[in-house]
Amino acid sequence: MLRAAKRRMEEILRDHPEIREGSAPLEIRTLSPQEALGDPEGRDEFPLIRGKEKLVEATYEGQVGQAFTACPSSWSGTVGEWLRLDPEDLAECPLVLSGLNALARHLGLVTEATRHCRDEGPAQCAKTMEGRIRERLGEEGCLLQVGLQPAILKAAVRALGPARVRVLDLQPENVGRKVEGVLIRDGEHDFEESLWGVRLVLVTGSTWANGTFGEIARRVKREGADLVLYGTTAAGPAALMGLERWCFEAE
DSSP, X not given: OHHHHHHHHHHHHTTOHHHHSOOOOEEEEEEOHHHHHOSOTTGGGSTTTTTSOEEEEEEETTEEEEEEESSOOOEEEOHHHHTTSOTTSTTTHHHHHHHHHHHHHHHTSOOSOOSOOOTTHHHHHHHHHHHHHHHHHTTSOEEEEESOOHHHHHHHHHHHOGGGEEEEEOOTTTTTOEETTEEEEEXXXXXXXXXXXXXXXXXXXXXXXXXXXXXXXXXXXXXXXXXXXXXXXXXXXXXXXXOOEEOSSOO
16 A cells, blocks of 8 residues: 555645655654653553664655654655655655655645654653544444554543453564463464454554555454554555554654
8 A cells, every 4th residue: 555655645745746756855864762752651552663664754844754764764855755755665665754754844744743752752642542542432332452652551541441452563582471361362363353343443553564554454344343543654654545543743
């Protein structure tokens, strides 16, 4: 689906030759954990701190877009050169995604939440998330979190109780663990079973970076559940594809 989102950006840029054909640089670099997160509560639980992923940041004309990825790299070029990058190439995908987010912010397609929150931000986001989850589900139905994010899981359990929360993750060291009283299940093999009785699926934006979002969206739609993306990584794709996204403390 990232290819489809990039194609929509290309269509929009046809009306903006000053961007598409301009010489202003689009610059992408990998942030250090300190730059990305600062010192948040529960710092050691973040995949970024544990070295499982990195945050790449694209800057275009002062506007920022980011993407979490397991395959970080740096890049600099014009928007025209960026348009030639392949979203299905493992190395180029995070460049496409972060660049897409920066361009979406520059064009006003996204007006907020393209730079990850830092320090107290993740904890405050989780508090807001708790209220939103409770409001959305009330007393009925379960929530499925795709991609373990401990602060959000804690918020979901506070809102619904552990019996109404399920979590899927692809990291082998997470699968089989219990976190906040919830068993972490295998995101590849346990997906269908985990969808039973679920009304809301919270999906990490990193699924756009690892190429799994399209299949996840198809499965969720088939079950008739609501899908909500969370985080900064999916800022541009969510806007371009008309998808709901929650990200309460990012800049």
